[in-house]
Amino acid sequence: MMVKLYGIPNCNKIRNTQKILDTLGIEYEFVNVRKNPIAREKLKSIISAVGIDNIFNTKGTTYRRLNLDYQKMSPGDRFEALLREQSMIRRPLIEKSGRYHIGLDDPAIKSFVS
Numbered sequence: 381m382m383v384k385l386y387g388i389p390n391c392n393k394i395r396n397t398q399k400i401l402d403t404l405g406i407e408y409e410f411v412n413v414r415k416n417p418i419a420r421e422k423l424k425s426i427i428s429a430v431g432i433d434n435i436f437n438t439k440g441t442t443y444r445r446l447n448l449d450y451q452k453m454s455p456g457d458r459f460e461a462l463l464r465e466q467s468m469i470r471r472p473l474i475e476k477s478g479r480y481h482i483g484l485d486d487p488a489i490k491s492f493v494s
Contacts, residue, residue, distance in 0.1 A: 382407060382408065382409055383401065383406055383407065383408040383409070383474060383475070383476045383493055384408065384409050384410075384411055384474070384475040384476075385397060385398065385401070385408050385409070385410050385411065385472055385473075385474055386411045386413055386418065386469065386471075386472070386473040386474075386475070387410070387411075387412070387413065387469075387471045387472055387473065388412060388413060388414055388467055388471075389410075389412055391471055393471045393472055393484045394410075394471055394472055396484055397471075397472040397474070397484060397489060398410070400486060400489050400490065401489075401493065404490060404493065404494070406493050406494075408474075413466035413467065413469060414466070414467060417463075417466050418463075418466060418469075420463060423459070423462065423463055423466075424459070426473070426475075426480055427459065427462075429479070429480050430480050430482060432455060432458050432459065432462070434470070434482055435462070435469055435470050435473070435482060436450065436458055436462055436468060436469075436470065437468050437469065437470040437471070438450045440467070440468060442465050442467045442468045443468050446461070446465065448461060470482050470483060471483075471484070472484060472489075474489065474492060474493065476492065476493055479492075481493075
């Protein structure tokens with residue numbers, strides 16, 4: 381099963397994850413979420429698998445630029461904001477066999493993709 385790596389190309393976490401996957405010899409498809417946003421239904425299924433709190437990045441520049449208040453947002457508003465601005469998806473987001481891993485953690489990524 382092909383591994384998918386979702387993110388933006390100029391992100392250091394994505395570059396580091398690509399190095400990990402390359403070192404392991406893992407084939408993967410990189411999905412640039414700015415050019416090819418995740419479809420609404422796919423994003424819903426990812427969120428139902430991992431939880432919106434785990435995927436919504438409140439520390440990034442996009443979140444700060446938009447001046448959002450995550451605590452005051454309804455779950456629906458959080459989803460719509462994430463759908464519109466997918467650079468707020470916590471990185472890396474890795475998909476393999478319908479399962480997901482979020483976050484840059486070398487041992488956890490190696491275990492997840494192996």
